[in-house]
Amino acid sequence: MGKKSLFVVMLTILLVASVAITGCGNKSENSNANTEQPAGQKTEANQGNAGTETKTEAALSGTINIAGSSTVYPITKVVAEDFQKANKDVRVPIQVTGTGGGFKQFVKGDVEINNASRAIKESEAAEATANGIEVAEYKIGLDGITVVINSANDWAKEITTEQLKKMWEPAAEGKVMKWSDIDPAWPDEKINFYSPGTDSGTFGFFTEAIVGEEGSMRTDVVQSEDDNVLVMGVAGDKYAIGYFGYAYYVENKDTLQEVTLDGVAPTVESINNGSYAISRPLYLYVNVGAIKEKPELKAFLTFYFENGKEYVASQGYVPLNDEDYQKLVQEVDNVK
The missing domain is CATH 3.40.190.10 (Periplasmic binding protein-like II)
Known part of the structure; x- marks a missing residue:
């Protein structure tokens, strides 16, 4: 082989090697780019998760x-x-x-x-x-504490606060036992009393406002902290009388009727202006x-x-x- 031919062969080998090296270099860069791109995406996802985690940490629990x-x-x-x-x-x-x-x-x-x-x-x-x-x-x-009677009661739709006191005060126990003891024109039937329990704020307010002394009441009374028990008791007893918050009456007015006190019925207006006798505020402490x-x-x-x-x-x-x-x-x- 002549010098010229040898030179051509060597040059060809160098060119092939160069292309091979360049090709490998390009492949490496592309590989790295592909690796970095998902890595970049993962970082963004992590940042997104971090943002979510931050929200979770800041969220209320x-x-x-x-x-x-x-x-x-x-x-x-x-x-x-x-x-x-x-x-x-x-x-x-x-x-x-x-x-x-x-x-x-x-x-x-x-x-x-x-x-x-x-x-x-x-x-x-x-x-x-x-x-x-x-x-x-x-x-x-x-709220207005609402005195309620059975829907079949047609004689005690209007009561004075004095009559109410006469019914509920401790001195009434054993003496005022029938509706006719309040008014001779009323039925000669036993009054059945329903009241919130002694831990109830309604009980405390009612006794102070009507009887005149907080916590003072006759004891022959069905009492419950659950107003729904009182609702069912009065609704199922023609000769019953009870009391609880205005909302419980509104919710059950199809089966109960409210009592007008001193000529004023419990309504949003009478409770708001204080003309209803047993109006009161409600609180969160x-x-x-x-x-x-x-x-x-x-x-x-x-x-x-x-x-x-x-x-x-x-x-x-x-x-x-x-x-x-x-x-x-x-x-x-x-x-x-």
């Missing part, structure tokens, strides 16, 4: 413990249901214990909120303070320290008060003015 009034219960129940729909990791169990029963737990710190159909007593407030609990009182609406420590509680209260007018009205009670609920929202926001 925990438990808000509530006890207390059967009267306030229907309002708080629907608020809690809607709040939990929007906040899946928050639980809001509610115990119906009566206002007094709820305060027994609240002042010990066992629950964060007490639904209350009466104001807190000085003794309850003092116990809360002794246990290091700062108490916030939030008025959420109005809340542990201030818990509001500071539990963002889910603060959010729950804000949600409650922002929508308070609609929720209170939806359950048959009398709502406050828009401005009143705005003030409640601000009060909660000011808790730092």
Whole structure:
């Protein structure tokens, strides 16, 4: 082979080798690019997950413990249901214990909120303070304790507060036993009494307003903290009489009838203007320290008060003015 031929062969070998090396280099770059692209996508996905995780961490979670009034219960129940729909990791169990029963737990710190159909007593407030609990009182609406009779009762649709006292006071026991003992024109039939239990704020308010002394009442009475038991009792007994929150009457007015007191029937208007004899405010009592420590509680209260007018009205009670609920929202926001 001549020198020229040898040179051509060697040049050809070099060119082939160069192409091979270049090809390998391109393949390596493409491989790296393909690897980096999914890696980049994975990083973005991780960032997305991190964002989701951040949201999860920032999302509300925990438990808000509530006890207390059967009267306030229907309002708080629907608020809690809607709040939990929007906040899946928050639980809001509610115990119906009566206002007094709820305060027994609240002042010990066992629950964060007490639904209350009466104001807190000085003794309850003092116990809360002794246990290091700062108490916030939030008025959420109005109620009228409604005296009810069986739908077949056609004689006692109108009663005076004096007649009501004569029926329910302790001195009546053993003496005022029949409807005719109140009015000779009324049936000579035994009166059957239905009342909320002694832990109920409704019981406390009624006895103070009608009998004149809180907790003072005849004892031959069917009592229950569950207002539905009272509803069924009066609805199934022609000679029965009972009382509970206005909303329970509205819900069951097809089977019960309300009693007009001193010529005034319980209505939204008469309860709102105070002309109905047994009108009263409804409250939430809340542990201030818990509001500071539990963002889910603060959010729950804000949600409650922002929508308070609609929720209170939806359950048959009398709502406050828009401005009143705005003030409640601000009060909660000011808790730092």
